[in-house]
Amino acid sequence: MAVRDRLKGLTARDEQVLRRVGAHLGVLASRDLAVRCRAGLEHSAQAWADRKRELTPESSSRWAGAITKASHDQWALARRCQAAHILSLEAGITAIAHRLAQPIGAKGSKKVPGGYRSRQEWHAKKRRLHVLSDRLERERTDYEAGRVRVVRGGTRLARARHHLAAAQLSEEQWRERWQAERWFLQADGEAGKRYGNETIRLTPDGQVSIKLPAPLAHLANAAHGRYVLSARVRFAHRGQEWADRIDADRAVAYRIHLDIQPGVARSRRDSGRWYLTASWQHQTTAIIPLRAALASGVIGVDTNADHLAAWRLDVHGNPIGNPRHFGYDLTGTAGHRDAQVRHALTRLLHWARKCGLRAIAVEDLDFAAEKTREKHGRNKRFRRLISGKPTGKLKARLTSMAQAAGISVIAVDPAYTSRWGAQHWQHPLTNPKRPTSRHDAAAVAIARRAQQHPIRRRTTPPPHDQSDRMGHRTVQAEPCAAGREETRHRTPDHAHDAPGPDTARTRATSAPNTVRGAPVQLMFTG
Structure with missing residues (x-):
């Protein structure tokens, strides 16, 4: 402080x-x-x-x-x-060496980049590989000798x-x-x-x-x-x-x-x-149980390059009210950028305190390995996007400010939150008076993961295959229910034809292979 x-x-x-x-x-x-x-x-x-x-x-x-x-x-x-610079150089060298080994013009996948577009670019990156290798050797020599430049x-x-x-x-x-x-x-x-x-x-x-x-x-x-x-x-x-x-x-x-x-x-x-x-420094506060922090609900926060998208959820994982946006402008001097982040977090914490909540859920994002230009090549727009997200500064500021406000911060796995949020929550939460963006839906997904609820909703069956004819059958199952993320089985036409609870299953249930079951991490509790 x-x-x-x-x-x-x-x-x-x-x-x-x-x-x-x-x-x-x-x-x-x-x-x-x-x-x-x-x-x-x-x-x-x-x-x-x-x-x-x-x-x-x-x-x-x-x-x-x-x-x-x-x-x-x-x-x-x-x-x-110096150690962080060495890791950055190693990541760049690894990316260049991989792309040089690929044929020219080869397409890459979502996780692995492909080859370079032309022979000229391949030649330029070959020279850059030698430059980075020499620079890495000098940095390693200085690091092993304990030599720094201040x-x-x-x-x-x-x-x-x-x-x-x-x-x-x-x-x-x-x-x-x-x-x-x-x-x-x-x-x-x-x-x-x-x-x-x-x-x-x-x-x-x-x-x-x-x-x-x-x-x-x-x-x-x-x-x-x-x-x-x-x-x-x-x-x-x-x-x-x-x-x-x-x-x-x-x-x-x-x-x-x-x-x-x-x-x-x-x-x-x-x-x-x-x-x-x-x-001065605050004393470390005692960690409270996760269930106690989520007793009154939680606010899910999706971090973006120019704003924080937040949505409040109740204890059952249902969105309440309308989403909130807390914008900031990360241009200008370092002091101005830091002030913008502080002002956005201050408004967020004031809203959480006004709602009577004790927990805020955020993604545990880290783009340290993604910011190198060697991995994404000419995609400057994407590199600017991930570089503009204040992940490290936001987490440090949020934990410090939330401690003073007595609010817990829960860090969750960021995998598939934006995709599943847009797929399962954007359309149901959209109406003529409340347009829901992809970021708002991601905030709902983040909050549900912090509550250990499934993010994905059940697929609605055809209207005339529902037992109540055009009724709603996409209610959420309890967290302890086995196979709650699977495809819903057909309901018989007559109630007496429904199988009993002791009836043996005809198909084995496969274990889920998503990150939904990954444990959440309590970054700070006040």
């Missing part, structure tokens, strides 16, 4: 102190990160203690601990990204230095942003300490004070080498949760940063906006 507020009312001296402290600690952080990267896989707990001991005289014990931990986390993140300040901003016109920045503006991004003004919380953090302290009335490093202790304006800022902080969002934590002296991490908007003309007094971000 992270909340942010702007530091308004800072004096010129406040900004000067923040800049000097951030620049001083930023130099130490860059130096420590270089040491950590050179150590690679040979790093140990003793080496970590030595790094912290070297930084303590130039900062403080707590600042040294924050710097060394940030360096280790950044190295670990680069390590995970840029403090961000690779994107570093590359923008060579494309200032495209980034709409002057050299002076770029230099200012580059220095601000490389500053270090963050400290992890400490449970049991006063207000949960001794390095950057925020009191209940909004007063911010910083423990100055040893070389800058002469800038202090308070006791014990601390500097108190003139600005006051008040968190409008989740401020009560933050107040409860600091009253109990629970750990809260703080980060102070300067936000400089690109391409915005500023005066000398307005050098950017200073912000303070407070973050």
Whole structure:
């Protein structure tokens, strides 16, 4: 959980102190990160203690601990990204090698791609195979040696230095942003300490004070080498949760940063906006039984590239009311995309809480292996479609936000939900006043799978073969009924001709080969 507020009312001296402290600690952080990267896989707990001991005289014990931990986390993140890049290269090489082995023009199936369309494309992909193989060999060598490449300040901003016109920045503006991004003004919380953090302290009335490093202790304006800022902080969002934590002296991490908007003309007094971000972790909640989470029904959610299609189902698996759509626009900056996902999930959770439900069912989607261009070739439209679906970000955001709302999230197998939903639920749920889309029907299928009900409906027999002549005979069977997904047997014309319950079956029932029986996964329960 992270909340942010702007530091308004800072004096010129406040900004000067923040800049000097951030620049001083930023130099130490860059130096420590270089040491950590050179150590690679040979790093140990003793080496970590030595790094912290070297930084303590130039900062403080707590600042040294924050710097060394940030360096280790950044190295670990680069390590995970390196492993993901290796998997992506291996998937691309496997796809190219398979398609090169196929005859030119050979058609593929739904799961296996075919050959390339022309000799020229085959030749170009042959060259690309060598390029990817060389790149994979270099990445594997670096990964085995523990060598990573990290840029403090961000690779994107570093590359923008060579494309200032495209980034709409002057050299002076770029230099200012580059220095601000490389500053270090963050400290992890400490449970049991006063207000949960001794390095950057925020009191209940909004007063911010910083423990100055040893070389800058002469800038202090308070006791014990601390500097108190003139600005006051008040968190409008989740401020009560933050107040409860600091009253109990629970750990809260703080980060102070300067936000400089690109391409915005500023005066000398307005050098950017200073912000303070407070973050903490929620305690893991106990997992409740699946039946208890589904006691009041469930909302099925179908994830799409531009909206979430949701439909509410009762405990028997019947759709209630009308479907709901929660749209978002995933264009623009990363902050704008993240905000769009948060707003859509907020509306979804508010609707679930208003309906009195405690469970939301989503598909356990992962397109990591599908996003490579080598698998789908020239089908750019399909690659853009699956790349636009915020699967990973949506699951991470939904579990975090649902935990705070006390709503359970159930992940189900995504196989055949769209196909069976459109086949069995789109037409019955469509009427002149409520057109039902394929995505709405998929939401019903997802919710029914979470409830462990069959998705597919029984096929309606011909009208004059029904016992009640033009009656309805597509009612759903109980989950425990054997063969409930099979073809319905013919009902005799007379009731006394109906076979009894002890009558032996004339045809053996084959085991279902669908994924309907696959167990659902409870991602999070609140």
